[in-house]
Amino acid sequence: MTNFKLYYTPTSCGAASFITATIGGLTFESETVDLGSHKTKAGADFYAINPKGNVPTIAFGDGSILNENVATLTFLADHGNAGLAPKEGTPERYRYLNDVAFVATELHPAFGALFNPSLTPEARAAAVANTERRINKLTALLAGKSFLNGKTLSAADIYAYIVLSWAGFVGVTLTPAAQSYFDGLKGNDGIQKGLAAIAAVQ
Ligand SMILES: N[C@@H](CCC(=O)N[C@@H](CS)C(=O)NCC(=O)O)C(=O)O
Incomplete structure (x- = not known):
């Protein structure tokens, strides 16, 4: 396969x-x-x-x-x-899945809603507030670390990197903690x- x-x-x-x-x-x-x-x-x-x-x-x-x-x-x-993902059956595997699912079901859809060109100003303000809340959840998960698993780059970080890269385009300002995580990933060799x-x- x-x-x-x-x-x-x-x-x-x-x-x-x-x-x-x-x-x-x-x-x-x-x-x-x-x-x-x-x-x-x-x-x-x-x-x-x-x-x-x-x-x-x-x-x-x-x-x-x-x-x-x-x-x-x-x-x-x-x-x-x-x-980029831990081996199946390990505790690290479940934590990785927890991270990648957070990006897929919370961070990504929050940003995704902001690509809708027909949002009213009120709906847009609500969507921005929702996105900021998800960014704060992300940085709470990170707790100052460079990677979601605390040690090495995973596919969950790569996904989060792409989603955060949309911030300027959709008019969201990253918090200093989110910007620092994003900048670290941007400079990652991989x-x-x-x-x-x-x-x-x-
Ligand atoms: N359910 C998919 C959705 C992925 C998704 O939203 N892809 C977007 C690009 S970031 C897309 O292809 N949008 C166009 C479309 O769905 O027609 C997932 O969570 O992975």
């Missing part, structure tokens, strides 16, 4: 899967998707590949797909060689390598 194609965009959450696969030394095919038209770069109907129409999508040779960040990131971390690999295939 290591032959796969990753559908993504360079700045969306799909980029976290690309970075995770790159850091782990995986060889894979990739193609960008226009999330407005839901066409792939080559012009294919993306809904025919992934009926949900979202990135990240990992398509396997047997026709099966993964299209949830928790699953794609964990699959890629498990098959790579960089230790993340730099992943971003360079994304730039190289555009």
Whole structure:
């Protein structure tokens, strides 16, 4: 199951899967998707590949797909060689899943709501307040540490990095603690390598 194609965009959450696969030394095919038209770069109907129409999508040779960040990131971390997710059955594994699920179900959707161009000013203010609350939860989890597990980069941090990178675009100011975590990840060698690999295939 290591032959796969990753559908993504360079700045969306799909980029976290690309970075995770790159850091782990995986060889894979990739193609960008226009999330407005839901066409792939080559012009294919993306809904025919992934009926949900979202990135990240990992398509396997047997026709099966993964299209949830928790699953794609964990699959890629498990098959790579960089230790981006702890081994199954260990206490660390459950804590990793706890972290990646927090990003997927709280941080990401809070930021995601701010991409809606038709929010009223009141709805937008509420969405910003909700996002700030989730950022505060993130920094409470971090408690000043550089990584969510307190020791090393994991796929959960890579996902959080991509989500936090949207802050300027959606008009959210990161708290000093969140900015410090983000800046540390931005300077991480693995993340730099992943971003360079994304730039190289555009
Ligand atoms: N349920 C998925 C959602 C992933 C998601 O929100 N992807 C966004 C990009 S960050 C997307 O593809 N949006 C376009 C669409 O869903 O049509 C997950 O949690 O991983």
